[in-house]
Amino acid sequence: MTVTQPEQATGTVFRIDWVPGTDRLLGTCHCGARGEQEDPALMWDWLLAHPDHG
């Protein structure tokens, strides 16, 4: 049996990685912009402000 892969992503994906060994969150917008936060609500605010990431 094969491992189930989640559905293939489209081009409009916001991604947040919790950086291992830290409390930091690294956000990556589908436009390529990247930013860091320590609060997930602020991280989503920053990402979803696309294209105005500031």
Add this chain to the structure above:
Amino acid sequence: MTFVRNQWYVAAYATELGRNLLARTILGEPIVLFRANSGRPVALADRCVHRHYPLSQSQLVENTIVCGYHGFTYGTDGRCVAVPGQQRIPRTARVTCYPVAELDSFVWVWIGDPDRADATLIPRAPWLADGRYTTVAGMEPLAARYGLLVDNLLDLSHETYLHGGYIGTPEVADTPITTEVDEERGIIRVSRRMADAACPPFYAQSTGITGRIVRWQDIEYHPPCLYLLHSRVAPAGVLPSPDGTDPDGFHVEVVYAITPSTGTSTYDFWAVARDFALGDEAVSTFLHDSNRTVVLQDVAALNTLEQVVAAEPPGLQELSINIDTGGLAARRMLARMAAGEPAPVPAAAR
């Protein structure tokens, strides 16, 4: 909490429907479900137009429901075909007929504008009706708003504390997650990959693994209703082959359908499909009983939380931390959908 209309919701398991009348309330709408003579599933409003008697407490006669109060008789399209004592059937005598689809062992009902019902929008859980898997399943009614169950399932770190001794181990809460929001397709993914974790009884007893494990939890939430957890366990150090085959891994597809009933109650459909110990009744019984126990632990906690939340003033501040990244994403997407923004485009339509 606001409902998301113009969406498909799981109303029942296909096995629940027959020549009986099944009552379910979905998004506040009372619905009666049954199978027509042909076997086709039918969903009608569960209130007679006359005095609003529940049709689910009436009689199914061939392809009609005869109201148990005064005999108003409805066809499978919801149209009234007979009223007592007179020839003329009032023009407005019909009950709502809901679009229905039977897929992957579920009966899905469209709640909203029937002209927008498109069965290709239904997210899939193919393992539940696939002979290469053995599935156990159930449904537990929850006396809590559906958003509490969404929060619960999107943050599995609670397994460590609420489900210790069943599916929780310390590594679940300790392992960082990756979260993705696929805006176009309307999917939230949360991934937690544990390289060296204790094996909880749920997996130790069902797979026979005695030592530590690799444990992957890949969540795929298709809001509002379908939640998939692709779970992979294997002895520590054992990974899939580069070509994706995984002969030494154990795969469990955990499926939840989160169907709001009223503003403070929810149907918690759950299923566990595995690709090992196929047909083994002892393993099936163990996984069924264990998962039901876990679900009932969630039900007890969320029922308590509903009482707390209902008594709080609106807008009371919460505190979110990293483990909540997926849950916050789900809340945002549900709020946007409830506000009436366009539904995501199904993969097949692109």
